[in-house]
Amino acid sequence: MCTHTDIHRHSQTELSPSIFPCLQVAAVSSEDAGVYVCQAQNTEGVAEVKVEVIVEGGATAPKATVSMAEVTAVEGHTITMQCQATGSPLPVVSWSKLRAPLPWQHTVEGGVLTLTSVGRQDSGQYICNATNTHGYSQAYTQLEVDSPPYTTSLPDQVRLRPGDTLRLQCLAHGSHPITFRWTRVGRAGMPAGAETIKDGQLLIGQVKLIDSGTYKCVATNHVGSSEALAKVTVKGEL
Template sequence: MEWYREIEGVLSDLPPTSKRPPSSSSSSSPQNSVVHLAQVRPQDAGSYLCRANNSHSVDQVVIQLVVYVPLHVQVSPPTQIVDVGRSTSLRCLVSGSPIHSLVWLKDGVPLAELENGPSSSPRFEVGPREVLKLVRVQPDDAGMYQCLASNDFTTGQDSSQIRLGSVLPELVYRFSEQTIQPGPSVSLKCTAVGNPPPQFTWTLDGFALPESERFLVGQYVTIHDHVISHVNITQARDEDGGLYACQARNAMGIALHTARLNIYGPPFVRPVPPIKGVAGKNLQIQCPISGYPIESISWER
């Protein structure tokens, strides 16, 4: 029996030390029936030819050796801060072989299965050399990105975190105008996102809310970094009506929403504190009036 290895299309005889008879074989077993490869290496992969002959004939078989090397995955950079609207990229470096598949995931979900993944949005681009590019990053793009490489016997993975840089406040929920009778309790709510997380302030007709135990202002942050603020008014009275405003502010800017709360009742004008104006600048003064309906408002000086 003879063993050969094909290297670049040329058959080369294997060294004698790599051939041996089976340990369980008898003295009549064919010599060189087994090839022994000590500490298999990736470069040992390829085609091996076993040829047997006797006085009658010659026969041979080609054996393909595939060497699996444990996969090791590294995603770079491991973490980065990206401003909304900017683009960035991640690179997945894989060592080991063979690599049968390579998949990108976000927070454990394949990108192709996300609502804003490659199947529905051009903002995710998987390029050559296992590079994932995020075009015009949006708030929902923050999270953990995983690169998963696999073959029939082993898998490897690594992850990278993308955090958002500074983001202008954005109101994702706003209370609407209401018209009610006096008596029931009322809740007004606004929800905002932004980075740093915005802080809310509430006003009524442009002034601070009345100092009353019937007014309760609260704010909290959800696990999704949504900042929720509310004003709860217990046993609403006709003088509680007016133009309510929620304002979300962070270091990047302001988001503002206003809507009226109309409460049936006679007209009522709240006291107005002194107002300061700057010469040469525009000034707008809101009349702090409640009651509903209001037929007319007049100003005098």
């Protein structure tokens, strides 16, 4: 190990070992990093000193990577998106959302974006941005937020004469696909001739007085279910 502190890395000067015992490495690379040991020995014994050599990488543009390209979350849950960046100098990492601001309930720490209590409006493409003095890099995560159905019935009250046709429409907002099921509250089955159409509509042709009652629509998807009620009154006179 060289004891002379003025010898430069690229110097071609050869010094006398008897004066300044030196180890000189020209054009170092990352493979030259490590611990170097200098040993000195005479008739009285042996001594040594260790020096760790760290070879810093050359300046490079950043490279951003995300842990997951696609993330699916359930409405109301908390999710995290992780981004890592390499480069020299060490890049600065930030997050943004394509064509929209980040949700107000968010934090960014150490390249990790956390979204609290996500909603369907938070779905979209999120961008990890890594920047240093030599350029920038982006990586993308697509977030899809699934939500249970929110169900309403149109109309929620209806009055009919015997022989009229009953039409009830069940509407639901939420993640698709959504299935619908109509039942009559407090009764074992539906009236004769009742028909449920795929889009959530209930049809009963030529209603009777006994068809009066409360009808319930249940909308279900892979996240959950919800229900809506409609009161039907059939009388001889309106």
